[in-house]
Amino acid sequence: MxxxxxxxxxxxxxxxxxxxxxxxxxxxxxxxxxxxxxxxxxxxxxxxxxxxxxxxxxxxxxxxxxxxxxxxxxxxxxxxxxxxxxxxxxxxxxxxxxxxxxxDQRETGATPAIAGEEKTITIMFADVRGFTSFAEDLPAYDVVHSLNRIFHSMGPAITRHGGHIDNYIGDGLMALFDVRDASEAAAQAVRAGLEVLDAIRKLQPYFHDNYGKELRIGIGVHCGEVVVGSIGATTMKRTTAIGDAVNLASRIENANKLLGTSFLISEAVHDQVKDLFLTKQHENVILPGKAGVYTLHEVTGLRQAAVK
The missing domain is CATH 3.10.20.30 (Beta-grasp domain)
Structure with a gap:
């Protein structure tokens, strides 16, 4: 037997x-x-x-x-x-x-938990620059309202291009793009990032007139293999991604401060989207918490042939 x-x-x-x-x-x-x-x-x-x-x-x-x-x-x-x-x-x-x-799946309702799977996805981090100092002079209501106004402008740009916001992290967010075609996911994430920057530009008069402040944002995008699963206590689960690719995407976003840029992508993303977007290369970039040096690419716009 x-x-x-x-x-x-x-x-x-x-x-x-x-x-x-x-x-x-x-x-x-x-x-x-x-x-x-x-x-x-x-x-x-x-x-x-x-x-x-x-x-x-x-x-x-x-x-x-x-x-x-x-x-x-x-x-x-x-x-x-x-x-x-x-x-x-x-x-x-x-x-x-x-x-x-x-x-136990008998009471999970309409949205089932994902038990855990390895997959290649594209990860975006976006962070409001200097929001802590920006918020120091504001009443509590205005701090929350201004963040909600920012996220309200950013959210549609992300969902319109096939992404979903995985988590809000203080004055920033993490979004995932995980369609089956990895190159399509990368392109969608970069398009979403450009649209987010445009949405922030359109918000500038609002923040200048109401708070006398300039609104700045940094975006980082990377693609790689992660573990996707539903994490959290039984009644408070949410689906998220875990792995080094997530950490690297966050570090890339943070590198905007060092390089004086607004939108950076990894070499892995650039390899998939270089024919679609205008970029500027930054070599030998040190990312705190990561060994070695990295080549990053600043996204500056769409190539004319890619404009729809």
Missing amino acids: PRISYLSENKTIEATSTETILGASLRCGLAHTHECGGEARCSTCRVAIFDGLAHCSERNAKEQAMAERLHFGPEIRLACQTKIIGDVSLRRLVLDPDDALIT
């Missing part, structure tokens, strides 16, 4: 050809979580197949629906639906009641 090796428990059991991985676990006395009773409605029986994926049955309709909903990679399987025809090694992913609460 085929065998199932549980890596966390350091235990191997045999499974019949007619029983699921969950059924084999329970028959052999393993406390395999299955909050919905094995009906493919909660995902708490999920396992990661480390070896022998080819020995697993194809996903049935119920498992496929859950996999699509949670963006499971092919190695993440529902134990309650998966049967095996050969040896497999796996790790259970839900090990205690808190894990079960976090992963």
